[in-house]
Each structure stands twice: as structure tokens, then as C-alpha cells.
Amino acid sequence: MRSPRFTPFEELDALLGDLTRSVRDILGDTFVGAYLQGSFALGAGDRHSDCDFVVAATRLPSGATEATLRRLHDGIPLRPGHWARHLEGSYADTASLGDVTGLGTPWLFNDHGHRELTWDTHCNSAHARWILRHHGITLAGPPVTEVVDVVPPEAVRAEARAELPGLLDSVRTWASFELAWTQRYTVTTYCRVLYSLRTGEVASKPGALAWGAAELAPRWRPLLTQVREDRGRGWNPADPPRPGSLEATYAFAAYAESFAG
Incomplete structure (x- = not known):
């Protein structure tokens, strides 16, 4: 069988x-x-x-x-x-x-x-x-x-709202931003949390990035596109972030956390 x-x-x-x-x-x-x-x-x-x-x-x-x-x-x-x-x-x-x-x-x-x-x-x-x-x-x-x-939508939204402040600092406690993987993970996580805050539901990683590219401020599309396209690089301890991607990620983190209120 x-x-x-x-x-x-x-x-x-x-x-x-x-x-x-x-x-x-x-x-x-x-x-x-x-x-x-x-x-x-x-x-x-x-x-x-x-x-x-x-x-x-x-x-x-x-x-x-x-x-x-x-x-x-x-x-x-x-x-x-x-x-x-x-x-x-x-x-x-x-x-x-x-x-x-x-x-x-x-x-x-x-x-x-x-x-x-x-x-x-x-x-x-x-x-x-x-x-x-x-x-x-x-x-x-x-x-x-x-x-x-x-699971009520209110519970999903409340959890997302509580997660936003300090999310970047939380990632720093267990992952190194010298790795490209961490940069991609951080951007993706912010997108997933924002999606849940907006909808009361949960999206996949690629789904949340696609939603973010369509629904968030247009200036973030290059960053979200980079993260989607680089997923195939996987986790590699010898793979540093792309030039400029960390600065864009930190700016995106501040933008995303502004929605916590």
C-alpha cells in the first residue's frame, strides 16, 4: 500500500x-x-x-x-x-x-x-x-x-499588536544580523505581523511579502522583492546581507512598529 x-x-x-x-x-x-x-x-x-x-x-x-x-x-x-x-x-x-x-x-x-x-x-x-x-x-x-x-480575529490582532514593539530587539537576542538569513527573516516577520494586525488572520511567508508589496507604502517594494527573490539562498553562515539591505530593514522595522499604536 x-x-x-x-x-x-x-x-x-x-x-x-x-x-x-x-x-x-x-x-x-x-x-x-x-x-x-x-x-x-x-x-x-x-x-x-x-x-x-x-x-x-x-x-x-x-x-x-x-x-x-x-x-x-x-x-x-x-x-x-x-x-x-x-x-x-x-x-x-x-x-x-x-x-x-x-x-x-x-x-x-x-x-x-x-x-x-x-x-x-x-x-x-x-x-x-x-x-x-x-x-x-x-x-x-x-x-x-x-x-x-x-481563534477570534481579535486574539490574532492583539497578539500581533503586542509583538510589534521590540520585535527587532527580540531577533537580536538569538540571530546575527551579519547573516543574510536574519535580514530576510526580520523583514518577513514584520510583514506577517502587519498582515495579522490588519486582517485578524495569518499568511504564509511568501503570502505576507506579496501582501506587503501590494498594500504597504510603495517605497518598501524593492526591499520586499529582494527578500522574496533571495529565499532560495537559504541559511548559510558564510552569506552576508546584500549591500544596503540592513539599512533598509532597520528603516522598515521602524515603519512597521509605528503601527503598534
Whole structure:
């Protein structure tokens, strides 16, 4: 029997299938479902994306179950192939996942490419939950709309409004602006936040850049076009920003943050 296709990449589909079988066995009768959110759910995932997942269970992992999940994820990035180093996701309980009152509850989180799981709110945001509710791909379990409640537009807008001030300083704490990747990531993130602030919805990275080029002040079109065209350069520690692109990015950041009020 041919394996189901969830993404454009056969290797990634095989890894997701193996992950789903493994966590179903580990979680036992607490397992509810496994889902994709993020870029692949939005139809924009490519080889430069990470693959975002959410596993729903009737309760948060603890004790021996948590320890076994930690052992599983400790080994995944050591496997051969590209995608084993590009998974990111969380193990959520259905109570906090199913209702917006549970936003901000820490879940057991696997950061992109990391071997250690941490308790974090990374995936439990209005942004991620909106994608999951509207575009989530079911790997196993019931339809995602039976697991995740509607996220009100006001919640998406409020989160975006709170994120804008200081977004640039936040990026500086974990990424170097000596890399072209950071410059592109920053511009794209501001566009995605502005899109959510305006619409109460969430766009993919290319979708947000296209929206920005069409809807924001025309003087930003060259910068947004540069970011879209340079995505294929991927993450390269030896790739510096294009001349003048950082200055344009800092100016765009100030422009974007002016909308916070």
C-alpha cells in the first residue's frame, strides 16, 4: 500500500509517518491526534522551511512517558537525511489546545533541529493555533476542527499588536544580523505581523511579502522583492546581507512598529 502524502517531500512524509507511529505507541490511550501547522499547512513549505507539528493528547506528558518522548527526540536529528534536522513542534493537552483560554499554556516543545525537549509556549500562540484550525493537516486522529476551537480575529490582532514593539530587539537576542538569513527573516516577520494586525488572520511567508508589496507604502517594494527573490539562498553562515539591505530593514522595522499604536 502506498504511504499517504502530506508534503511535497517523500523523505519528510516517511519521517512524519514514523514519528506519528512512535508517539502513538509512547502516549498510548492518551494519544488523540497528530497534525501539521506552519508553512506546510499553509501550502508554502519548501526545502528551506522547518516542518511544524502538534501532537494532541488527553493530558500533558509526564513521568515515564515524558522521558520516552525525550529519548525519541534526542535521536531524531542524528538520523540520515535532510528533514530529521528540521522538525519543530509540541505535545499539547486537549484541554488547553481546544479553547482559547488555554493560550500561553507551556507544552513539551521540540525546537527546530534540537535534541532536547523543553517546556515552552512557542506553539501555543494565536498565530499557530489559527493556522492549525484553518489549514492544519491531519497525520492521525480526528479532523483538526474537532480538536482546536475557533481563534477570534481579535486574539490574532492583539497578539500581533503586542509583538510589534521590540520585535527587532527580540531577533537580536538569538540571530546575527551579519547573516543574510536574519535580514530576510526580520523583514518577513514584520510583514506577517502587519498582515495579522490588519486582517485578524495569518499568511504564509511568501503570502505576507506579496501582501506587503501590494498594500504597504510603495517605497518598501524593492526591499520586499529582494527578500522574496533571495529565499532560495537559504541559511548559510558564510552569506552576508546584500549591500544596503540592513539599512533598509532597520528603516522598515521602524515603519512597521509605528503601527503598534
